Amino acid sequence: MPSLSRLLSRSAKPASIQRDSLRLTLEDGREIEVLRVRDPRARRIRLSVSERGARLTLPLRASLVSGDAFLQQHRAWLAAQIAAHGEAAPLQRGVTTQLPLRGVLHPLHWGSGRFSHVRMDDDGALTFVSPEHAGPAALQRALREFYEAQARADIGRWLPAYLPGLPRTPRRICLKVMSSQWGSLAPDGTLNLDLSLVLGAPSAFEYVLVHELCHLIHADHSRRFWSEVEARCPAWRDARDYFRDHGRRLKADLHALLA
Structure with missing residues (x-):
């Protein structure tokens, strides 16, 4: 004792x-x-x-x-x-010449301006405008805002088609830099998605959105849950294989560009 x-x-x-x-x-x-x-x-x-x-x-x-x-x-x-x-390269003004977006490496041009922002030109190229004295934090913040805007545009196109079949709508949708997961559904109905999804194939991004929306119907990964996923995304196995082959690179690229 x-x-x-x-x-x-x-x-x-x-x-x-x-x-x-x-x-x-x-x-x-x-x-x-x-x-x-x-x-x-x-x-x-x-x-x-x-x-x-x-x-x-x-x-x-x-x-x-x-x-x-x-x-x-x-x-x-x-x-x-x-x-x-592969080895992900950090974002550097005047050095970085291309950026990943929707499964494609887009040419990147640098320009001078009063505040840092990224725009997509009609030919698909990207232009990164920033003051000459802009530091890494300002460039990373501008790039993150650009990626978030692009991701929300994709979600805005896909989401209306899936809402009618759900018992309720998500409380809100948040884009985060996630270390291991691609998405999650919080108990309060907040749907979290990994920001690196917008760097990869749109079909894989849409699958993750569908996957998390189906958790509003079934909170587990039961057979009934996968039936709901299958009904909305028949090619979900292809998306799973895509993440197995390219997922680590997507996360590495985003981490290098924004960290």
């Missing part, structure tokens, strides 16, 4: 997650940055690649030396993952 003093003593503060970064030279001579995370919940050393880049996770008891050795042993795997999904 524990002593009274032990019961009354303050519990130890749980260990917090620690983060730092290191540089790794790949076999082809390229240098990349790897996020190193010491996580008290981790049970083993793990290496992963996401839209945010490479991440090395270490348990509390693992040494930095063992982590570095694990990273060196998996350099070839890491290079293959990066090659398979």
Whole structure:
């Protein structure tokens, strides 16, 4: 039986997650940055690649030396993952020459103006107007506003066709930068969609919208739910395959452009 003093003593503060970064030279001579995370919940050393880049996770008891050795042993795997999904480039004034939108890379031209904004020209090219002194935050904000406007235009075209068959309408639709999900439906009826959807194929974007709308009918992923999806989007399996092949790249591109 524990002593009274032990019961009354303050519990130890749980260990917090620690983060730092290191540089790794790949076999082809390229240098990349790897996020190193010491996580008290981790049970083993793990290496992963996401839209945010490479991440090395270490348990509390693992040494930095063992982590570095694990990273060196998996350099070839890491290079293959990066090659398979490509390296996303950040947004830079006068340097970025194309932007992804609706599954297509559109040519990008830069111009000077009093405030930062992006417009689409009649020929499909994009023009990014900004003051010469505009910093990265202003450029990223303008690009995000452009992508949100384009996404809302797409949703506005698709949504009216699906509303009549729903028990209720969404409370509101929010566009977010989501790390893993493509969409979600909150208990209050708020429908959240990942902003990176507008970078990819419109058919895949529309499928995610349909998927989340069908959760207004069935909150689970039961057979009845998928029947509702199938009735509205017969090609939903093609969209699922599209995300499997291109989803990581979409999220990586958006993160690099807006982060």
